[in-house]
Amino acid sequence: MMVTDHDIDSIRPVCASLSTCVAGQVDYVLMVGLHLPGCRPAECDALLCLGDRGEGYPTRLFFAQEITPPKPYNLNWNARGVHILGRSWYAYSWKVPAGLSVQETLQQHLRPLQ
Amino acid sequence: MTVHVRLTSALYKDIRADLERPHEFAAERVGFAYGRQALTSSGVLVIVIAFDPVADSDYEDDPSVGARIGAPAINKALQRAASLGAAAFHVHAHLHAGPPRFSRTDLAQLPPVMEPFAHIVSNQTRGLLVFSDDDCTGLAWVPGERSSRRVSAVTVVGSPMQLIGVRR
Amino acid sequence: MTTERTSRQSFLGDHSDDQFARVSVAVLGLGGGGSHIVQQLGHIGFSRIGICDPDVAEESNLNRLVGATEKDVEVGARKVDIASRMIKGLRGTAKVQVLFGRWEEHANTIADVDLIFGCLDGYAARRDLESFARRHLIPLIDIGMDVHRADGAAPQMSGQVIVSMPGGPCMWCLNYLNNVVLTREAEKYGAAGPRPQVVWPNGILASAAVGIAVDLLTGWTQQRPPIYLELDGNSLTLAPPARLALYDLQKPCRHFPADDVDHHGDPVFKVR
Numbered sequence: 001m002m003v004t005d006h007d008i009d010s011i012r013p014v015c016a017s018l019s020t021c022v023a024g025q026v027d028y029v030l031m032v033g034l035h036l037p038g039c040r041p042a043e044c045d046a047l048l049c050l051g052d053r054g055e056g057y058p059t060r061l062f063f064a065q066e067i068t069p070p071k072p073y074n075l076n077w078n079a080r081g082v083h084i085l086g087r088s089w090y091a092y093s094w095k096v097p098a099g100l101s102v103q104e105t106l107q108q109h110l111r112p113l114q
Numbered sequence: 115m116t117v118h119v120r121l122t123s124a125l126y127k128d129i130r131a132d133l134e135r136p137h138e139f140a141a142e143r144v145g146f147a148y149g150r151q152a153l154t155s156s157g158v159l160v161i162v163i164a165f166d167p168v169a170d171s172d173y174e175d176d177p178s179v180g181a182r183i184g185a186p187a188i189n190k191a192l193q194r195a196a197s198l199g200a201a202a203f204h205v206h207a208h209l210h211a212g213p214p215r216f217s218r219t220d221l222a223q224l225p226p227v228m229e230p231f232a233h234i235v236s237n238q239t240r241g242l243l244v245f246s247d248d249d250c251t252g253l254a255w256v257p258g259e260r261s262s263r264r265v266s267a268v269t270v271v272g273s274p275m276q277l278i279g280v281r282r
Numbered sequence: 283m284t285t286e287r288t289s290r291q292s293f294l295g296d297h298s299d300d301q302f303a304r305v306s307v308a309v310l311g312l313g314g315g316g317s318h319i320v321q322q323l324g325h326i327g328f329s330r331i332g333i334c335d336p337d338v339a340e341e342s343n344l345n346r347l348v349g350a351t352e353k354d355v356e357v358g359a360r361k362v363d364i365a366s367r368m369i370k371g372l373r374g375t376a377k378v379q380v381l382f383g384r385w386e387e388h389a390n391t392i393a394d395v396d397l398i399f400g401c402l403d404g405y406a407a408r409r410d411l412e413s414f415a416r417r418h419l420i421p422l423i424d425i426g427m428d429v430h431r432a433d434g435a436a437p438q439m440s441g442q443v444i445v446s447m448p449g450g451p452c453m454w455c456l457n458y459l460n461n462v463v464l465t466r467e468a469e470k471y472g473a474a475g476p477r478p479q480v481v482w483p484n485g486i487l488a489s490a491a492v493g494i495a496v497d498l499l500t501g502w503t504q505q506r507p508p509i510y511l512e513l514d515g516n517s518l519t520l521a522p523p524a525r526l527a528l529y530d531l532q533k534p535c536r537h538f539p540a541d542d543v544d545h546h547g548d549p550v551f552k553v554r
Contacts, residue, residue, distance in 0.1 A: 008554040019551035022544065024413070024537065030551050054409065056465030078468055083386040083410045085549040093468070118394065120419040122449040122540060150547025152418055154393040161419045161546040198543045199550060269396050271419050271448050274501035277304050277396065
């Protein structure tokens with residue numbers, strides 16, 4: 001999957017800056033300061049992984065730290081401190097299918113935090 | 115701050131084999147090695163993953179030096195570094211055992227050859243490597259620094275592993 | 283240069299002592315496997331050793347943690363300090379880098395080493411460590427063991443030593459890592475419970491790993507060291523898995539292409 005300028009523009013409103021990288025044939029979108037209204041923290045760096053890293057998640061959203069959602073929700077943080085592209089990341093178990101747009105993919109991954 | 119270079123034994127073997135080929139009139143052969151850097155706690159690591167020999171036709175006949183290459187060869191190397199977004203090193207060999215040294219001519223003429231790479235790929239280290247039969251010496255310019263640094267170690271990764279160059 | 287201390291290992295070559303003194307290694311994970319490795323490195327003469335682990339010694343470790351004592355458990359000694367004590371006791375001049383915490387927290391330091399011994403738990407951890415090692419062109423020697431219990435049958439003990447050499451086959455090429463094991467592990471996260479661990483298979487695996495490292499550094503066998511050994515802990519055999527004969531080990535690794543700049547060094551993100 002190639003991340004197009006249209007994809008980037010569609011998610012630009014929700015974070016301070018965006019950059020992309022391809023590694024292991026998987027596209028990654030690095031979102032610096034992703035806005036997470038009502039969460040603790042309210043902003044966090046995040047890494048959107050637009051491919052399966054072998055764990056059975058077609059796509060995955062990683063955060064620079066664990067996030068507390070606005071409503072009590074038992075998130076299963078089953079990726080803790082995983083090392084991807086030079087940084088450590090955290091992710092809860094949440095399956096979002098492949099084939100959606102980048103914007104839809106991100107929206108679906110953020111549903112537990114809304 | 116240390117500068118450490120790593121390359122696979124397969125690439126090292128290819129580089130050595132190329133540099134040892136005779137040339138019609140040049141006493142030494144030259145090439146450019148490309149890679150990417152990683153910042154580590156002690157300094158910079160340069161992982162070399164490709165080598166392009168200078169084409170035979172790009173040498174200039176000058177008996178006063180071991181090898182002279184002109185603008186076409188350097189431009190090709192600049193384009194390659196730009197297209198890869200790569201660290202770039204000028205590479206040649208002194209065919210003897212033991213630690214090689216840059217000659218006075220090397221130190222006068224090679225840094226200006228590598229200067230343009232700083233503008234083409236400003237976020238990657240550039241430098242010079244000279245191999246001997248069993249050792250290596252290098253100089254590197256790390257992004258943001260004007261003066262060169264000695265390459266502190268060169269590791270040839272493979273079976274067997276070779277730890278050459280000055281060890282920190 | 284051979285000394286009195288290393289006179290019995292002079293067969294490794296005239297320059298072997300220098301190699302052991304010059305090379306820098308890291309042992310990531312100082313449990314049953316890693317503690318064995320550390321002890322052997324100290325004995326042989328490795329002098330630049332990074333040791334990394336986030337844990338302290340507990341009662342349940344004493345059945346296998348080489349170098350640990352009851353006193354260590356009593357005071358909650360860090361595993362890194364136990365390992366450091368062991369190395370320094372064998373070689374006071376050794377440069378030991380104590381890295382307390384998860385290896386990811388010390389990635390910038392580990393990137394400097396010439397060789398990594400991976401003694402971590404789990405497939406995902408191995409996946410990430412191998413990816414890091416390949417990106418920094420560092421050979422990785424991985425070890426691990428497990429015991430599977432099936433109803434009515436004897437427990438099955440197994441283990442592995444895998445050498446992930448940049449340019450050569452990776453754990454994915456060797457099918458040690460695959461989507462099945464990673465997915466299964468992700469589904470079981472948090473429910474795994476304590477894994478069975480005992481000292482003697484760890485010793486077998488650690489010894490093989492150190493032996494491979496010594497061969498990589500000295501070339502004393504004048505052969506390529508094995509890249510994949512499987513332990514059958516029930517029959518106590520350590521051998522290349524039979525299925526290895528089906529793989530073309532000369533084929534370039536397609537998971538970590540050796541000639542792709544984007545797979546090496548610090549990741550370069552394109553600002554959009």
